[in-house]
Structure formats: C-alpha cells, structure tokens
Amino acid sequence: DAGITQSPRHKVTETGTPVTLRCHQTENHRYMYWYRQDPGHGLRLIHYSYGVKDTDKGEVSDGYSVSRSKTEDFLLTLESATSSQTSVYFCAISGQGLNQPQHFGDGTRLSIL
Amino acid sequence: SQQGEEDPQALSIQEGENATMNCSYKTSINNLQWYRQNSGRGLVHLILIRSNEREKHSGRLRVTLDTSKKSSSLLITASRAADTASYFCATDMDPNTGTASKLTFGTGTRLQVTL
Numbered sequence: 001d002a003g004i005t006q007s008p009r010h011k012v013t014e015t016g017t018p019v020t021l022r023c024h025q026t027e028n029h030r031y032m033y034w035y036r037q038d039p040g041h042g043l044r045l046i047h048y049s050y051g052v053k054d055t056d057k058g059e060v061s062d063g064y065s066v067s068r069s070k071t072e073d074f075l076l077t078l079e080s081a082t083s084s085q086t087s088v089y090f091c092a093i094s095g096q097g098l099n100q101p102q103h104f105g106d107g108t109r110l111s112i113l
Numbered sequence: 114s115q116q117g118e119e120d121p122q123a124l125s126i127q128e129g130e131n132a133t134m135n136c137s138y139k140t141s142i143n144n145l146q147w148y149r150q151n152s153g154r155g156l157v158h159l160i161l162i163r164s165n166e167r168e169k170h171s172g173r174l175r176v177t178l179d180t181s182k183k184s185s186s187l188l189i190t191a192s193r194a195a196d197t198a199s200y201f202c203a204t205d206m207d208p209n210t211g212t213a214s215k216l217t218f219g220t221g222t223r224l225q226v227t228l
C-alpha cells in the first residue's frame with residue numbers, strides 16, 4: 001500500500017466551526033489531491049497540489065482552502081463548516097509523468113451537525 | 114459534472130461467474146482508469162488504459178476501450194467473494210505531461226459476489 005495517512009479518521013463537529021484535515025505521504029510524490037465522496041456523486045475533486053506552495057481549485061472548491069508547506073503534507077481546511085460539507089474526504093497522490101495512477105488514503109468521515 | 118457513468122449501478126452474481134461493468138463518458142480523454150473500493154476503505158487502482166489502446170489485461174481483469182463510442186468495460190472473470198466491492202471508472206482528460214492528473218469519477222458499480 002502507498003504510504004498515505006489521513007487524520008483524523010473520524011470527526012464530528014458543529015456548524016460554523018473550523019476544521020482541518022491532514023494528509024501525510026511517505027512516497028515523495030509531487031501531486032496531491034483532496035476529494036469528497038457523497039452518495040450519488042462518486043468522488044469529486046476539491047483542490048489539488050502540484051508542488052510545495054502550489055495549489056489549484058478542483059470541481060467543488062467553494063468553502064474549502066488548502067495548504068502545502070512540505071512535500072509530504074497537504075492540509076484541507078473548512079473555514080466555517082456547514083452541514084452540506086458532511087462527507088467522506090479522501091486524499092490521493094500521484095507521481096510525475098503522463099498516465100500515472102492515483103493512490104488513495106483510507107478517508108476521513110466528517111459529520112457536521 | 115459527471116464525466117463517467119457506470120452501468121449497472123449494482124450487480125449480484127455467484128462465485129465463479131464473470132462480472133461485466135460498463136462506463137460511458139462524454140469528452141475526449143487521455144486515459145481511463147478503473148478503481149476498486151472496499152467498504153470503509155480508500156480506492157485502489159486496478160488498471161489504466163490509454164486512449165490509443167483498445168484492450169488491456171491484468172490477471173482476471175480485462176478492460177476494453179472504445180473511443181468512438183466513448184465507452185469502456187471492465188470484465189472480472191471467475192469472480193470470488195473477495196471481489197465484492199464498488200468499482201469506479203475515472204477519466205483523465207489532460208494530455209499534458211508534467212501536470213496533475215485531475216480525474217473525473219463516475220458514480221460506481223456495486224458488485225456483490227455470493228458463495
């Protein structure tokens with residue numbers, strides 16, 4: 001298994017509170033991604049990173065921000081959580097070059113009450 | 114927007130039978146990938162087929178790609194109970210090297226293999 005660790009694995013919080021999810025990799029891969037998975041929608045890309053301090057928006061980026069200060073860590077922040085952000089969040093990594101597969105962490109189940 | 118759509122949404126078969134899942138997509142792609150997800154776990158990459166390939170094999174898996182119909186199929190032969198999982202297709206539309214592969218996933222096929 002690719003060395004990807006997501007923390008926390010489960011979190012319950014209240015509407016309006018800030019939440020930060022962490023993704024840590026030991027593979028030294030350049031690219032990192034955050035997805036959310038919801039019933040009926042599959043996985044949708046929130047943000048991705050193509051290097052330290054280099055990030056860009058995905059399909060569903062509103063309400064989320066990211067940071068990458070080190071190659072191995074990619075943080076996803078919900079500045080003020082809303083109930084619509086209740087979801088399972090997955091981090092993925094991929095290497096450089098064309099036709100590279102992505103490797104996923106085991107996800108963070110986030111519930112916002 | 115959903116680029117890949119899997120069909121069927123759910124499939125139940127007996128051990129030893131073959132399972133076929135289909136994926137359709139809307140725009141030109143660079144490659145198409147299949148992933149498996151066991152309950153409560155992350156996605157695991159199974160196979161990648163490039164836009165200039167028509168068929169690819171990996172163990173009991175066979176993937177076909179028809180770019181003229183914008184469709185792909187995943188065949189699992191001689192299914193086992195351990196194959197029970199959700200299967201997703203994902204398309205990569207970016208042909209450029211040196212960029213992130215921003216995949217677009219379908220909604221998945223839930224496969225149940227019974228003894």
